[in-house]
Amino acid sequence: xxxxxxxxxxFVTKYNSExxxxxxxxxxxQEEYNYLPQDALRIVSETTGIPLIDIVGVATFYRAFSLEPxxxxxxxxxxxTACHVRGGxxxxxxxxxxxxxxxxxxxxDGKFSLQTVACLGCCAIGPVVVIDDKYHAQTTIRKxxxxxxxxxxxxxxx
Amino acid sequence: MINxxxxxxxxxAEEGWTILxxxxxxxxxxxxxxxxxxxxPYGGCRLCLVEIGEGPKAKLVSSCTYPVEExxxxxxxxKRVIETRKMMIELMLSIAPNxxxxxxxxxxxxxxxxxxxxxxxxxxxxxxxxRMCAEQMDGRAIGFQNRGFKRKISTPFDIRSEECxxxxxxIYICPACQLRCxxxxxxxxxxxxxxxxxxxxxxxxxxxxCWMYDAGRCGTxxxxxxxxKEQVSNTK
Ligand code: SF4
Ligand code: SF4
Ligand code: FES
Ligand code: FES
Numbered sequence: 001x002x003x004x005x006x007x008x009x010x011f012v013t014k015y016n017s018e019x020x021x022x023x024x025x026x027x028x029x030q031e032e033y034n035y036l037p038q039d040a041l042r043i044v045s046e047t048t049g050i051p052l053i054d055i056v057g058v059a060t061f062y063r064a065f066s067l068e069p070x071x072x073x074x075x076x077x078x079x080x081t082a083c084h085v086r087g088g089x090x091x092x093x094x095x096x097x098x099x100x101x102x103x104x105x106x107x108x109d110g111k112f113s114l115q116t117v118a119c120l121g122c123c124a125i126g127p128v129v130v131i132d133d134k135y136h137a138q139t140t141i142r143k144x145x146x147x148x149x150x151x152x153x154x155x156x157x158x
Numbered sequence: 159m160i161n162x163x164x165x166x167x168x169x170x171a172e173e174g175w176t177i178l179x180x181x182x183x184x185x186x187x188x189x190x191x192x193x194x195x196x197x198x199p200y201g202g203c204r205l206c207l208v209e210i211g212e213g214p215k216a217k218l219v220s221s222c223t224y225p226v227e228e229x230x231x232x233x234x235x236x237k238r239v240i241e242t243r244k245m246m247i248e249l250m251l252s253i254a255p256n257x258x259x260x261x262x263x264x265x266x267x268x269x270x271x272x273x274x275x276x277x278x279x280x281x282x283x284x285x286x287x288x289r290m291c292a293e294q295m296d297g298r299a300i301g302f303q304n305r306g307f308k309r310k311i312s313t314p315f316d317i318r319s320e321e322c323x324x325x326x327x328x329i330y331i332c333p334a335c336q337l338r339c340x341x342x343x344x345x346x347x348x349x350x351x352x353x354x355x356x357x358x359x360x361x362x363x364x365x366x367x368c369w370m371y372d373a374g375r376c377g378t379x380x381x382x383x384x385x386x387k388e389q390v391s392n393t394k
Contacts, residue, residue: 038315051292052321053301056314060303067315 007032008043017048022058026065035066063117071106071113073151075099076130080119083126087140091127092116094144112151162230177221177232178206188234189243189263191250191333192284193222197293200285204246205263209233218242244269251348254280259333261349272347280334281311287328295327 011028015021025048029040036059045052059065077092092114096102099112106113120128125137129147136147159170164177164186171180176199181188192203201223208221210232218238233239244267250260252274260282263269283302288311291297299322303312313319329335338349359366 041314051298051301052314053298053319057301057303061305 003033003037003039003043005043008040009047012044012047019048019050022048022050022055023062026055026059030065034070034072035068038067063115066113069106069110071111073112073131075112075114076117076120077103077114078118078120078126078128078130079116080123080126082119082123083128086127088127090141091129091139091144094141095129095148098144098148112148160226160228162226162228162232164232165234171226175226177208177210177219177224177226177230180226181208181221181232181234186234188221189267190222191259191263192286194286194331197286197289199223200289202284203250203282205243207239207242207246209236209239240267243267248272249274250282252276253282254278254334255347256280256338257282257334258336258338261338264348265350270348270350276347282334283309283311284333285311286331286333287311290327290331291322295323295325297321297323297325297327299323300328 008029011025011032014028015024022044025044026036029036029044033040041055041059042052044050045055056067059067075095077088077095079088079092092103095114099107099114101107101112101114103114103116117130120130120135122128122135122137125135127139129136129139131147131151136143139147160173160175161168161170162180163169164181164184167184169180169184171183175183178188178190178193178199188206188208190203190206192200193206199222201220204220206221207218208224209216210219210224210230211217212231216233216238221232221234247260247263247267247269248271250257251264251269251272254260255272255276255278257280285302288301291300299319300311300313303310313322
């Protein structure tokens with residue numbers, strides 16, 4: 001993916017190149033590219049003066065950031081205690097089977113990425129699956145395919 | 159000046175000193191691993207734990223990071239401290255059994271077993287290399303990445319860093335990079351050879367004959383100690 005230096009710089013200047021805004025800057029980059037490209041982090045380091053290693057340290061610390069390209073849709077399956085006892089793991093396995101990837105991976109066509117999370121704070125509606133910003137409550141194995149279909153074009157649904 | 163009690167003694171410390179610095183000033187020994195003069199304290203290895211306070215409220219703190227306060231009561235060698243310290247050494251041994259530094263600590267503090275799965279990860283995440291690189295070498299080439307059980311030390315994106323000046327400072331200071339002696343017990347999780355062996359040359363000479371000036375430590379010229387007490391008087 002092509003990185004526009006001016007765009008990254010504009011993210012940085014939006015926060016007055018302040019060091020404490022690092023997480024906000026990273027969030028903006030991730031929003032734009034769906035992941036944190038290496039070159040983008042280099043530009044952030046040059047413009048803010050934060051050592052690259054420290055930026056990488058922050059970027060790898062938080063699960064919300066990804067250094068690998070992610071699919072267009074991010075499927076997050078909750079494996080927190082409450083969702084786990086209601087079958088979260090089985091639902092994850094179903095997603096893994098249907099998408100033919102393991103948690104933490106991205107489908108070959110770059111359409112879906114699959115990841116897990118330990119509790120989203122809405123256990124009452126568990127098992128929870130989040131796709132992009134949409135929460136799918138009380139998921140079951142049977143609902144996995146219908147949910148996925150919503151994010152596929154007609155041709156892909158076959 | 160700040161007044162505090164250490165091991166029952168009334169001592170005075172300068173404002174801003176840590177418990178460790180105060181103890182050193184008064185000659186009280188506290189073992190350390192992730193603390194080195196010239197580098198900022200990190201508090202990662204927990205070897206320098208001491209007990210502060212009294213009775214049920216007493217708690218363990220890392221002396222290398224804990225600043226002294228007026229009236230503080232510190233004990234450096236309580237049962238709890240010694241047991242915890244031994245546990246920390248045992249845990250570190252299970253991660254990096256090939257480290258000379260950690261094996262020596264085990265010998266010194268009588269850690270004779272490792273009850274954890276030996277993982278041979280060879281990095282105890284003490285952070286010395288990171289601080290050495292940033293604070294003494296002005297490098298900032300390596301740092302901590304990820305978190306939890308995936309935490310590791312690496313360069314950005316795991317490739318050669320443009321910031322690295324190949325000074326070797328990180329390797330120099332790393333306790334896991336200093337390999338243990340390859341003597342008789344080289345494959346075990348815990349060596350303790352320094353405790354149970356004695357140099358053979360002492361049978362014939364009064365002085366040690368080791369050219370390395372580190373007699374018996376390498377383990378190649380040693381034989382099993384017959385009687386611990388006798389050996390001490392022999393070497394005097
Ligand atoms: S060799 Fe490189 S990584 Fe190690 S301390 Fe020197 S500059 Fe830092
Ligand atoms: S590489 Fe060595 S110095 Fe660096 S954190 Fe690991 S054990 Fe410590
Ligand atoms: S355990 Fe899934 S939302 Fe809390
Ligand atoms: S020396 Fe204090 S925690 Fe390591």
